[in-house]
Amino acid sequence: xxxxAQGEARGRAxxxxxASGPGLFWIVLFLLIPSGVMLGxxxxxxxxxxxxxxxxxxxxxxxxAGYGILxxxxxxxxxxxxxxxxxxxxxxxxxxxxxxxxxxxxxxxANLRPVLLLFAIVxxxxxxxxxxxxWMQLLNPFAPVSRVAQTLGIIPPHLGLMPGDxxxxxxxxxxxxxYMVVPLYAAAEKLDWTLVEAGRDLYAxxxxxxxxxxxxxTLPGLLSGIILVGIPAFGDYVVPQLLGGDKAMMLxxxxxxxxxxxxxxxxxxxxxxxxxxxxxxxxxxxxxLTQRLxxxxxxxx
Amino acid sequence: MNAVPRRIRRVLMGISLPVYLLLYAPLSVIAIFSFAPxxxxxxxxxxxxxxxxxxxxxxxxxxxxxxxxxGSALLGTMLGTLMGFGLSRFRPARGGGFWVGTxxxxxxxxxxxxxxxxxxxSELIFFNFVHEWTGLLSAGLLTMGIAHVTxxxxxxxxxxxxxxxxxDPNLFEASQDLYANAFKSFVFLTIPVVRPAxxxxxxxAITLSIDDFTISFFTAGPGSVTLPIxxxxxxxxxxxxxxxxxxxxxxIATVIGVALLYYFVTRHRERGNRIPAVA
Numbered sequence: 001x002x003x004x005a006q007g008e009a010r011g012r013a014x015x016x017x018x019a020s021g022p023g024l025f026w027i028v029l030f031l032l033i034p035s036g037v038m039l040g041x042x043x044x045x046x047x048x049x050x051x052x053x054x055x056x057x058x059x060x061x062x063x064x065a066g067y068g069i070l071x072x073x074x075x076x077x078x079x080x081x082x083x084x085x086x087x088x089x090x091x092x093x094x095x096x097x098x099x100x101x102x103x104x105x106x107x108x109x110a111n112l113r114p115v116l117l118l119f120a121i122v123x124x125x126x127x128x129x130x131x132x133x134x135w136m137q138l139l140n141p142f143a144p145v146s147r148v149a150q151t152l153g154i155i156p157p158h159l160g161l162m163p164g165d166x167x168x169x170x171x172x173x174x175x176x177x178x179y180m181v182v183p184l185y186a187a188a189e190k191l192d193w194t195l196v197e198a199g200r201d202l203y204a205x206x207x208x209x210x211x212x213x214x215x216x217x218t219l220p221g222l223l224s225g226i227i228l229v230g231i232p233a234f235g236d237y238v239v240p241q242l243l244g245g246d247k248a249m250m251l252x253x254x255x256x257x258x259x260x261x262x263x264x265x266x267x268x269x270x271x272x273x274x275x276x277x278x279x280x281x282x283x284x285x286x287x288x289l290t291q292r293l294x295x296x297x298x299x300x301x
Numbered sequence: 302m303n304a305v306p307r308r309i310r311r312v313l314m315g316i317s318l319p320v321y322l323l324l325y326a327p328l329s330v331i332a333i334f335s336f337a338p339x340x341x342x343x344x345x346x347x348x349x350x351x352x353x354x355x356x357x358x359x360x361x362x363x364x365x366x367x368x369x370x371x372g373s374a375l376l377g378t379m380l381g382t383l384m385g386f387g388l389s390r391f392r393p394a395r396g397g398g399f400w401v402g403t404x405x406x407x408x409x410x411x412x413x414x415x416x417x418x419x420x421x422x423s424e425l426i427f428f429n430f431v432h433e434w435t436g437l438l439s440a441g442l443l444t445m446g447i448a449h450v451t452x453x454x455x456x457x458x459x460x461x462x463x464x465x466x467x468x469d470p471n472l473f474e475a476s477q478d479l480y481a482n483a484f485k486s487f488v489f490l491t492i493p494v495v496r497p498a499x500x501x502x503x504x505x506a507i508t509l510s511i512d513d514f515t516i517s518f519f520t521a522g523p524g525s526v527t528l529p530i531x532x533x534x535x536x537x538x539x540x541x542x543x544x545x546x547x548x549x550x551x552x553i554a555t556v557i558g559v560a561l562l563y564y565f566v567t568r569h570r571e572r573g574n575r576i577p578a579v580a
Binding site (some may be wrong): 012013015016017018019020021022023024026027028030031032033034035037038041097100101103104105107118119120122123125126127128129130131133134135136137138140174177231232234235236237238242252255256259265268272275276279283 | 305310312313314316317320321323324325326327328330331334380381383384386387388390391392401405408409411412414415416417418419420422423424425426427430447448450451454455458483508511512514515519528529532533536540541545546549552553556557559560561564
């Protein structure tokens with residue numbers, strides 16, 4: 001016999017699916033299933049036209065590992081390493097810029113803070129192509145910035161700061177800076193300043209004071225920021241495509257070209273699988289760390 | 302914040318002001334270059350804007366972008382609101398097991414977490430297969446719209462959920478005591494309460510749609526060139542030009558306008574302590 005409580009719970013679950021069902025179904029049908037199909041394709045053979053055909057095989061994965069008609073090449077590893085490195089350095093740059101910015105904002109009067117924060121975020125609301133296009137114009141060989149670099153001998157004359165790894169790094173850091181600012185601000189705003197006072201009373205100062213009182217309190221925000229910046233920067237397509245050129249290729253461009261110019265779907269799907277594996281590793285590490293810190297995911301569903 | 306000495310505050314300001322400058326420099330460059338002299342138009346001029354407004358290709362792209370943004374935002378807001386409402390109202394506060402507790406959150410976060418390149422290419426393949434087998438859904442505005450709804454709905458759900466989570470559950474009990482059924486209490490209690498979140502979510506959905514390039518790029522067909530795709534291919538074709546800068550300036554101005562509107566609409570309840578979303 002069912003108790004009233006069980007019946008009540010069932011009724012609630014039933015209503016949950018009526019209200020949330022259509023949206024959840026939409027996401028499953030138009031994203032979960034497509035991404036499953038995409039990953040499945042990685043295990044098919046490539047046809048002459050680049051589409052997947054039977055028999056099932058692991059050829060695409062040996063292609064990913066660098067084995068081709070011309071023997072082994074390390075090009076894919078270079079691209080993967082470059083993507084990881086660019087994402088890592090860009091994340092570090094955003095951390096170094098976001099900390100002073102966030103603490104500048106939280107030390108302003110309370111009525112100014114939302115506006116200052118808004119000003120830091122609004123650029124991220126504009127289209128990524130437009131933003132990246134702006135950097136193309138700022139870093140090209142004839143732009144003042146490149147002229148200065150040429151005169152100082154940092155880059156050879158007649159070359160710009162773009163295309164190349166440096167331009168990609170600038171573009172990524174610029175694009176994702178607000179994603180670091182927002183979670184850090186959320187953490188810094190709730191900061192318990194009495195701890196800082198206590199630290200000062202104990203004669204801690206400077207770096208030591210920061211790392212023993214302020215830093216631990218902002219750590220959950222910092223971790224969210226690292227995820228919000230690192231993952232999209234790692235998989236970014238627009239920035240390396242427009243600012244990178246051939247020598248600064250990242251995983252995103254490599255994947256995309258398997259579906260556009262020189263189709264090889266199974267190979268592209270296998271590369272995507274690699275990208276998702278790294279994304280998942282990042283997320284799992286992040287979850288473990290936050291759990292160890294005792295939550296910190298306040299706004300999560 | 303007396304805890305921060307004046308000297309450190311000065312350092313913070315010394316670093317932050319250049320960062321603000323850096324944030325706006327690229328946007329200003331676009332605006333400045335849009336007035337740059339061009340062939341036959343020496344000096345500062347608005348020739349690029351005039352040219353733009355008479356370019357049928359640009360106007361068509363604009364029309365498609367607006368259709369896409371409004372259409373997808375309407376459906377995305379509807380689905381997202383229902384999702385956020387259902388999860389905040391009918392899900393047990395703790396636990397609920399995998400099917401009721403964890404799975405819905407996982408599904409909702411999937412579009413947010415997934416790299417947009419993987420998102421876009423998955424949809425490209427999926428729509429390609431669907432079209433091959435059924436003849437439906439050939440790549441175009443419709444497929445783009447479906448993809449846009451998929452990433453808009455979760456964001457709207459989060460906004461609505463955040464609004465409802467701060468609400469006293471007794472309100473719903475009270476409406477039941479007054480003989481409102483589930484439907485009536487949704488229409489007369491939930492909708493008015495979440496209205497700011499609804500408007501905010503709708504504007505957010507529009508911004509997300511206009512901002513997106515990667516997912517649109519891979520789900521678009523030959524006849525569905527929207528503004529971001531037009532700009533991208535124009536850059537790839539002929540590099541920098543005053544017209545593209547003019548178009549970029551107009552888009553920046555529009556987005557900043559919508560963003561400020563969104564901010565002021567959602568701000569007026571929870572003054573002070575809310576943090577705008579990044580998109």
